[in-house]
Amino acid sequence: MPNNWKTYKLGDLIKVNANSLKKDQIDFINYIDIKSVGNGTYEIPKKLKFEEAPSRARRLLKEGDTVISSVRPNLKSFFYSQNLLENTVASTGFAVLTPIKIDSRFLYYLTTNDSYINFLVKSCTGSAYPAFSPNVVIESQLKIPESLQEQQQIASILSALDDKIENNLAMNKTLEDMAMALYKHWFVDFGPFQESEFVDSELGMIPKGWEVKRLDEIAEKKSESFNFKEKSEVVFVNTGDVQEGRFLHSNKISKEGLPGQAKKAIAYGDILYSEIRPKNKRYAFVDFDSSDYVVSTKFMIINPKSNILNKLLYRILTMQSSVDHFNMIAEGRSGTFPQITFDAISETIFVLPPKIIQNDFQNLVNPMELKQDKLFAENQTLSQLRDTLLPKLISGELRLQEFTATIANAL
Secondary structure (H helix, E strand, O other), rough: OOOEEEEEEHHHEEEEOOOOOOEEEOOEEEEOOHHHHHOOOEEOOOOEEEHHHOOOOEEOOOOOOOOOOOOOOOOOEEEEEOOOOOEEEEOOOEEEEEOOOOOHHHHHHHHOOHHHHHHHHHHHHOOOOOOOHHHHHOOEEEEEEEOOOHHHHHHHHHHHHHHHHHHHHHHHHHHHHHHHHHHHHOOOOHHHHOOOEEEEEEEEEEEEEEEEEEEEEEEEOOOOOOOOOOOEEEEOOHHHHOEEEOOOOOEEEEEOOOOOEEEEEEEOOOOOEOOOOOHHHHEEEEEOOOOOEEOOOOOOEEEOOOOHHHHHHHHHHHHHHHHHHHHHHHHHHOOOOOOOHHHHHHHOEEEEEHHHHHHHHHHHHOOOOOOOOHHHHHHHHHHHHHHHHHHHHOOOOOHHHHHHHOOOOOO
16 A cells, blocks of 8 residues: 555545435426436436426536445446536435545545445345445545545546547447438438339338338247357356347356356357347347357347348347337236247338348448447457556555556557
């Protein structure tokens, strides 16, 4: 531990839940609830009249606040407040940490790293909804640099990595929006084909030579059991391990002690689609050697038939209108969770263009998809670097100058 680091009680450096709203203080709020918050991110707040907002909408946020869910902190629902909309308010289910005598970004990294989150988890009470009290944060003692400048230097390099990751995510979102806009222009509005002859169909007028097909006429469900023979370790993928087209980990674990749903094999070109809550967008396209991957039985594994390209089928199944339709079917079915099966969605109909037009479209979007893959791979590298540096820098185990070259190359 460096000599210029000192142990502080966190309550001497911050305030917790200091800015709470009372009735009739303001006319409207931009509200953030717990379900809209992820690991360092949150969805666009909901604009509400304050008088009509939930009673838990009371934590008024300021720039530089660290916001951590006090309920089930193991889920890592937290974010750093910046570029806030006017009257941004969080649920009382959050602990809002306002810096007083500590750098705001350093505070964020100090209280959202795995070590501190684990401390919060162990401090929780209650069985149904485990939660920690504000006093847990106030009374916690941590070693940090006495120098505000050193705090800022540590925070600046970590935030630079985070900013680069966010920029890459934004670029990927832009590329996906462009590809989907192109899809709509071609296959919904029929923009390039307006001079063609059109014919009537159950989905309206479509170009001659195109067809309306049910899902089970262009795709089929695959069910192949994973062969555990000659495998001592595997990569197990549950429904929570994919998100909007990406596998979130590739960690191998022993095949011993796997959960009962670890049964299905996957292969290059397969489409994984979670049966549970389609609106959560737990789907992915397999574009790598997946011979060591075993996935949950809660995934549908879907393959294209000969009349459609696999990438186009994936785009059709994952466009927002399809997700919304599948989710409506799931919500209408009885059961513990909103859930779909391939049979339940098999009658969904789509417009299918001829193969030559499918190929022309795919040639246009291929460069976008390759760029997305490159940015995602870069983010994986940056995230690994950040996750390696954060606990060591925030604890004083390693000094920033030791990694200057590595960080410069990464950025």
